[in-house]
Amino acid sequence: MTSRIEWVAQSCRLLTTISDEFAETQPFAGLTIGTGIHLEPKTAALVMTLARGGARIVATGNLNTTQQETVDYLRDRGIDVIGGPTSDPVEHDGHLREVLAAEPDLLLDNGGDLFARYLEKPWAGLMGGTEETTSGRARLAPLRDQLNLPILVINDSPIKQFAENRHAVGQSVFESYLRITNRSTGGKRVVVFGYGSCGQGVAANFRNAYGLVTVVDVDPLKRLEANLDGFDVSDRDAALRRADIVITVTGARDILLPGDLPLLKDDVVLMNAGHFPQEIDAAGLLGHTDVESVTDATEGLQTLRTRDGRRIHLATGGHMANLAGPRPLGNSIESMDLGFALQVRCLEAIARGTVAANSVVVPVPRTIDEAVANSYLELVAG
Numbered sequence: 001m002t003s004r005i006e007w008v009a010q011s012c013r014l015l016t017t018i019s020d021e022f023a024e025t026q027p028f029a030g031l032t033i034g035t036g037i038h039l040e041p042k043t044a045a046l047v048m049t050l051a052r053g054g055a056r057i058v059a060t061g062n063l064n065t066t067q068q069e070t071v072d073y074l075r076d077r078g079i080d081v082i083g084g085p086t087s088d089p090v091e092h093d094g095h096l097r098e099v100l101a102a103e104p105d106l107l108l109d110n111g112g113d114l115f116a117r118y119l120e121k122p123w124a125g126l127m128g129g130t131e132e133t134t135s136g137r138a139r140l141a142p143l144r145d146q147l148n149l150p151i152l153v154i155n156d157s158p159i160k161q162f163a164e165n166r167h168a169v170g171q172s173v174f175e176s177y178l179r180i181t182n183r184s185t186g187g188k189r190v191v192v193f194g195y196g197s198c199g200q201g202v203a204a205n206f207r208n209a210y211g212l213v214t215v216v217d218v219d220p221l222k223r224l225e226a227n228l229d230g231f232d233v234s235d236r237d238a239a240l241r242r243a244d245i246v247i248t249v250t251g252a253r254d255i256l257l258p259g260d261l262p263l264l265k266d267d268v269v270l271m272n273a274g275h276f277p278q279e280i281d282a283a284g285l286l287g288h289t290d291v292e293s294v295t296d297a298t299e300g301l302q303t304l305r306t307r308d309g310r311r312i313h314l315a316t317g318g319h320m321a322n323l324a325g326p327r328p329l330g331n332s333i334e335s336m337d338l339g340f341a342l343q344v345r346c347l348e349a350i351a352r353g354t355v356a357a358n359s360v361v362v363p364v365p366r367t368i369d370e371a372v373a374n375s376y377l378e379l380v381a382g
């Protein structure tokens with residue numbers, strides 16, 4: 001049987017092509033790359049591509065997300081993995097510092113954890129690196145003068161915005177609704193809070209599955225866009241009163257609050273796809289005085305029964321539904337393959353010294369975006 005790690009590796013068609021190229025060209029020969037990313041099957045494909053390009057890799061995972069099977073797989077293939085799964089921030093901090101103690105030539109960072117600590121104890125010879133996330137960009141941007149190294153932010157690429165946030169998040173949130181509830185969507189009234197890249201994909205996927213989708217957004221331009229895209233755009237309270245399914249994906253806190261409980265219909269499903277588990281105030285809803293009983297959180301669902309007899313179902317305790325609950329798979333392999341192709345091409349450019357020294361915490365260069373887009377299109381053209 002194909003393991004999930006092997007299935008993912010063979011489905012990452014861009015990384016497979018680049019990996020074969022790197023085996024010949026060896027862009028990282030003699031270099032050490034330090035990283036602190038989620039260690040799971042998709043990132044294993046990324047790490048192995050860099051290793052085939054000649055890099056020595058020193059890696060640790062992220063808080064709460066490291067998968068032991070992936071750690072074992074990487075260690076068996078010569079990757080220096082520090083630590084294992086942990087939810088202890090102090091232990092995790094120690095692992096990150098061990099990565100930095102190897103004084104890598106390049107850093108592949110996630111959330112700014114490595115570059116921020118590098119500044120506490122810099123070493124000579126760091127060439128620069130990449131940052132995967134928006135939150136990492138926000139953390140590192142004020143440190144530009146001190147960092148003074150080429151650092152390319154992957155999430156700011158338009159490819160990430162449309163391939164992952166719009167297409168992949170939309171699809172995986174829809175998949176997660178089916179996976180967790182096993183309920184239909186046809187004819188159901190679905191309310192999507194937030195019409196950014198992610199919300200657009202979520203709204204489209206539920207409409208494509210015959211849901212009656214209403215969009216709620218605080219930004220009038222987004223409301224206009226949703227209207228022109230053919231969605232119902234409604235006042236939030238009116239939308240909540242009708243909703244069979246509510247999905248929050250705004251990046252803001254306190255979208256659904258205990259005060260909304262009286263508005264909700266019997267049998268409604270509440271689900272969050274935004275980064276913060278605080279988009280839905282789960283603790284506030286569970287502890288509301290109108291809530292008579294709450295079921296155990298089995299299989300990713302909890303049912304709150306109100307004193308007037310309504311059942312309100314909360315998915316995955318308000319955590320990102322596509323990354324929580326039973327057998328979460330996250331975003332599609334293809335969308336991650338695109339993002340990781342950007343990663344390896346950016347690291348290659350820095351290793352080869354083709355990125356300007358003043359590219360400190362900036363988006364992926366347009367030439368790399370175009371090269372990755374062309375490679376993907378060539379692959380799909382067959």
Ligand SMILES: NC(=O)c1ccc[n+]([C@@H]2O[C@H](COP(=O)([O-])OP(=O)(O)OC[C@H]3O[C@@H](n4cnc5c(N)ncnc54)[C@H](O)[C@@H]3O)[C@@H](O)[C@H]2O)c1
Pocket residue numbers: 165169193194195196197198199216217218219222249250251252255273274275276320321322323331
């Ligand atoms: N689940 C995943 O796999 C996944 C993947 C990528 C991003 N995300 C997260 O999804 C969230 C949204 O990301 P995005 O790229 O779409 O962001 P975005 O900034 O493009 O869009 C967010 C939208 O929410 C709206 N909004 C803000 N406050 C609101 C409120 N109180 N009520 C209604 N609308 C409100 C904004 O006006 C904006 O249009 C973020 O938290 C992001 O980190 C999740």
